[in-house]
Amino acid sequence: MSGLVVRDLRVVFDGFVAVDGVDLEVAPGDIRFLIGPNGAGKTTLVDAVTGLARATGSVRFGDDELLGRPVHRIARMGVGRTFQTATVFEELTVLQNLDIAAGAGRGVLTMLRRRRSVPAAVSSALETIGLADLRDRPAGALAHGQKQWLEIGMLLVQDVKLLLLDEPVAGMSHDERDATGELLRVVSADRTVVVIEHDMDFMRSFANTVTVLHAGKVLSEGTVAQVQADPAVQQVYLGVG
Amino acid sequence: MKTGMRLSWRAGLGFAVGAAVLFAVAPVALSDFRLSLLAKYLCLAMVAVGIGLAWGRGGLLTLGQGVFFGLGGYAMAMHMKLADAGPGEMPDFMQLYGQLDALPWWWRPFANPAFALPATVLLPMLVAFLLGSLVFRRRVRGAYFAILSQALAAAMAILLIGQQGTTGGTNGLTDFQGFFGYDLDDPVNQRMVYFIVAGVLLLLLALCRQLMQSRYGELLVAVRDSEERVRFLGYDPANVKLVAYVTAAGMAGLAGALFVPAVGIINPALIGIVPSIEFVIGVAVGGRASLLGPVLGAVAVAWARTTLSEEFPAAWTYLQGLLFVLVVAFLPGGLASVARLVRRRRRPPPDPAPVSPAPVLTQEVTA
Ligand SMILES: Nc1ncnc2c1ncn2[C@@H]1O[C@H](COP(=O)(O)OP(=O)(O)O)[C@@H](O)[C@H]1O
Numbered sequence: 001m002s003g004l005v006v007r008d009l010r011v012v013f014d015g016f017v018a019v020d021g022v023d024l025e026v027a028p029g030d031i032r033f034l035i036g037p038n039g040a041g042k043t044t045l046v047d048a049v050t051g052l053a054r055a056t057g058s059v060r061f062g063d064d065e066l067l068g069r070p071v072h073r074i075a076r077m078g079v080g081r082t083f084q085t086a087t088v089f090e091e092l093t094v095l096q097n098l099d100i101a102a103g104a105g106r107g108v109l110t111m112l113r114r115r116r117s118v119p120a121a122v123s124s125a126l127e128t129i130g131l132a133d134l135r136d137r138p139a140g141a142l143a144h145g146q147k148q149w150l151e152i153g154m155l156l157v158q159d160v161k162l163l164l165l166d167e168p169v170a171g172m173s174h175d176e177r178d179a180t181g182e183l184l185r186v187v188s189a190d191r192t193v194v195v196i197e198h199d200m201d202f203m204r205s206f207a208n209t210v211t212v213l214h215a216g217k218v219l220s221e222g223t224v225a226q227v228q229a230d231p232a233v234q235q236v237y238l239g240v241g
Numbered sequence: 242m243k244t245g246m247r248l249s250w251r252a253g254l255g256f257a258v259g260a261a262v263l264f265a266v267a268p269v270a271l272s273d274f275r276l277s278l279l280a281k282y283l284c285l286a287m288v289a290v291g292i293g294l295a296w297g298r299g300g301l302l303t304l305g306q307g308v309f310f311g312l313g314g315y316a317m318a319m320h321m322k323l324a325d326a327g328p329g330e331m332p333d334f335m336q337l338y339g340q341l342d343a344l345p346w347w348w349r350p351f352a353n354p355a356f357a358l359p360a361t362v363l364l365p366m367l368v369a370f371l372l373g374s375l376v377f378r379r380r381v382r383g384a385y386f387a388i389l390s391q392a393l394a395a396a397m398a399i400l401l402i403g404q405q406g407t408t409g410g411t412n413g414l415t416d417f418q419g420f421f422g423y424d425l426d427d428p429v430n431q432r433m434v435y436f437i438v439a440g441v442l443l444l445l446l447a448l449c450r451q452l453m454q455s456r457y458g459e460l461l462v463a464v465r466d467s468e469e470r471v472r473f474l475g476y477d478p479a480n481v482k483l484v485a486y487v488t489a490a491g492m493a494g495l496a497g498a499l500f501v502p503a504v505g506i507i508n509p510a511l512i513g514i515v516p517s518i519e520f521v522i523g524v525a526v527g528g529r530a531s532l533l534g535p536v537l538g539a540v541a542v543a544w545a546r547t548t549l550s551e552e553f554p555a556a557w558t559y560l561q562g563l564l565f566v567l568v569v570a571f572l573p574g575g576l577a578s579v580a581r582l583v584r585r586r587r588r589p590p591p592d593p594a595p596v597s598p599a600p601v602l603t604q605e606v607t608a
């Protein structure tokens with residue numbers, strides 16, 4: 001397992017500094033929560049790590065430097081993410097979604113042939129995310145929470161070692177949140193997980209460590225209790241927590 | 242996998258029916274004149290098959306297929322002109338214009354069928370590869386890609402018109418006598434050309450079906466739906482699009498190559514902006530995402546054009562535009578979706594996805 005090391009990360013949009021010199025270390029196998037008010041730069045940080053946003057500084061995952069590489073190369077190095085609004089391939093079935101996620105390394109001949117059987121990684125992920133009975137449904141017909149699980153399942157079959165999840169439980173019911181949290185625990189057994197989240201209850205239940213971002217900078221870092229006790233954090237969140 | 246079996250059985254039946262209609266019914270039922278018209282429509286349908294793949298499945302609005310159709314057509318026409326003229330001779334129109342002393346160097350290789358025949362397909366594919374690499378890697382999207390395609394079609398037509406001495410200009414290349422030694426004035430040989438066209442169309446359909454049902458076909462739809470997401474799964478969407486675009490270009494080139502012996506002419510008016518748009522209209526009318534929709538749409542629109550433009554030449558353009566707008570607005574799936582809509586009416590809708598069962602967490606993660 002590898003950890004994530006971010007050094008002096010800066011992202012600038014037309015003169016506006018969205019991420020302002022962030023240092024971050026996530027240990028292998030950790031479940032790190034990334035919290036902070038809207039506009040703090042959480043999504044932009046994930047965008048920079050995954051190659052979507054141009055950034056300066058350094059982002060290392062294991063021995064590999066990620067900055068400056070195109071998105072699909074970073075993905076192949078074992079870094080996967082989900083999006084704030086669940087993005088699955090709506091017109092394809094659950095099974096097709098997972099099969100595509102599992103296939104970035106396939107050769108030309110395999111690609112040009114039809115899928116004859118379900119790859120083992122795909123059926124195991126179907127069980128893990130609880131969508132085995134719905135595998136032939138179009139992903140567009142899934143409930144919101146199910147789409148989020150499908151996205152996580154896609155990361156599992158993609159065999160990523162670092163998962164970056166952008167607000168995975170937004171819009172979920174209480175039961176769905178708990179189920180998702182349990183899923184994260186299972187997943188983190190042999191992977192490093194970073195979760196962006198607004199929901200404080202969810203964070204308290206499932207976070208291992210927490211980093212608080214504010215205006216593009218790291219405001220506080222530590223365990224849930226340490227962060228909650230930090231006066232600077234209490235000030236930013238004004239009564240929350 | 243039971244549904245898969247049934248589907249391929251149905252597809253086999255579909256191909257058999259298609260082959261029976263094209264090879265047994267049409268040659269008996271249609272006059273020589275109508276049959277050669279059908280050959281022309283089937284050539285246009287080949288272009289449509291490729292557009293169905295690139296646009297219907299891949300979301301690439303290919304508004305410049307006339308370029309590839311033209312490349313294939315001119316490559317074949319140049320070969321046939323040189324074959325008509327005989328070894329070492331210049332084609333008739335060059336002698337007529339009298340501007341040239343010798344055959345231009347870029348005409349010469351087309352005298353050899355071993356070069357000309359593959360070139361009808363490979364040349365369009367090469368151009369599509371170069372253009373596609375440039376455009377897809379730079380992430381030019383949607384409207385800009387369409388405008389660029391149109392500009393290329395316009396530029397090619399203008400170039401051909403400007404070089405009358407070597408390309409035949411507005412008149413294009415025509416008055417062909419033979420097709421690989423067969424006299425094209427003989428109705429028997431015209432029939433043979435029709436059979437070749439029909440056979441090639443069926444082959445292209447089979448190829449397209451295989452592509453659509455392969456893993457690549459699923460990936461192509463995924464790229465159409467969400468290119469960014471595909472990139473985060475470790476694929477380069479530019480390559481995925483490139484395959485569909487280059488395949489469609491090859492099909493258009495082959496269509497152009499067969500159009501020349503079937504219709505007896507290739508000229509700039511057949512490959513510029515307007516015909517490029519008309520290719521897409523046929524596909525939209527038929528149903529761009531289905532396999533057969535583009536073929537039926539292309540044939541139907543071409544047939545309507547022949548029939549109506551004889552009687553109301555001015556009205557056809559407007560009628561065609563209206564047809565396009567109506568289909569886009571009210572029937573985005575094209576005529577192919579009508580059958581599906583009817584079927585859905587008859588059958589009760591499937592029950593909606595059960596809302597949010599919790600994930601089963603008893604299994605170990607082995608992925
Ligand atoms: N592509 C962009 N161009 C300009 N500004 C952006 C862009 N993306 C994000 N921003 C700005 O950067 C800041 C951080 O955004 P974001 O990372 O989305 O915050 P959050 O912590 O809520 O996820 C916000 O002020 C946002 O308006």
Ligand SMILES: [Mg+2]
Nearest residue numbers: 042043044084
């Ligand atoms: Mg955000």
